[in-house]
Amino acid sequence: MSSVLIDDIGELVTNSPGEGEAGPLGIRRNVALLVEEGRVAWIGPTRDAPAADRRIDAEGAAVLPGFVDSHAHLVFAGDRAAEFAARMAGQPYTGGGIRTTVGATRAASDDELRATVRRLRAEAMRQGTTTMETKSGYGLTVADEARSLRIAAEVTEETTFLGAHVVPAEYADRPDDYVGMVCGPMLAAAAPYARWIDVFCERGAFGVNHARAILACGQAVGLGVRVHANQLGPGPGVRLGVELGAASVDHCTHLSDADVNALAGSPTVATLLPGAEFSTRSPYPDARRLLDAGVTVALATDCNPGSSYTSSMPFCVALAVREMRMTPGEAVWAATAGGAAALRRDDIGRLRPGARADLMILDAPSHLHLAYRPGVPLIRQVLHNGVPQCRP
């Protein structure tokens, strides 16, 4: 693979404290960055930049690590635009529409599902997302969960088995049987394509005992734990995640002091999904409370056809700053290094020698512009594994 030199970077966000200016973003100014073999090989003053096979002139713009979107649901068919319109007219979001998408997904061909996954992955890449987790959870049969993950694994190494998204209609009066199936044949079929296991632990989805049993089965076959929790109301999901050593508990909209304290004393990341609150017209999570308590916070899109049909991490950064009292720097960190922490990855989300060369060049002089100029396509160019992607 050839080398690429990005020079005349006005502001480089390294997310490596000690590398540059004080603060978690580790900002360096007026530098160049050399990529070799898909990795960051060197960072230094532009005047000292080594030769390379190819040169990209950043023209004084900001360069950031690529976004790490640690929570998305890309494998589905159909859309729920009418449900969204009804919500905007006053209907509440209950999660009940998940079953609508399950019906459409089961009826779709592999190629139809693959086309949607690839379209959304490409859409996200154009907006700076270089790593994107994706979950199953709209199949809810052994065969449909396995094929969802097989298709997801074609575009990402961060795949999550969410057979416990909701109890499907055919098991509505025998949820224990469904949990037995999830832990047995469904897990066996899904695990070869999955890195993580997740459960929607919420009233109307799975209670804490079912959630604990399912997550423990996943752990027993080597999957890492993540939990959808405390989205629609208070509950035990966040503390269950901490108890099981989850990499991340996601949503975290309705938290007690005990939940916040449990997170603060643990390595579990709180992943906040402001696209869901936007699209369900719900109160946003209190990011300030979590940050002030010392909790590691990530931001992700929750891209799915029901509660958050956006693939845009810049949109989530802007929402987090405007609606959740995060500073622009906190939001950028949470959308990059925070997402990496939520996936227990140290090779992405930062720019330092040895890191994967996943990065974006903005059409702006500073990371501040991501929140300051909402809705504006500011991602000029993306490099993934050191390879320049198509320009938007």
Ligand SMILES: N=CN[C@@H](CCC(=O)O)C(=O)O
């Ligand atoms: N909360 C559960 N699952 C998704 C919603 C899925 C849907 O409504 O289709 C979420 O993360 O918001």
Ligand SMILES: [Zn+2]
């Ligand atoms: Zn989700």
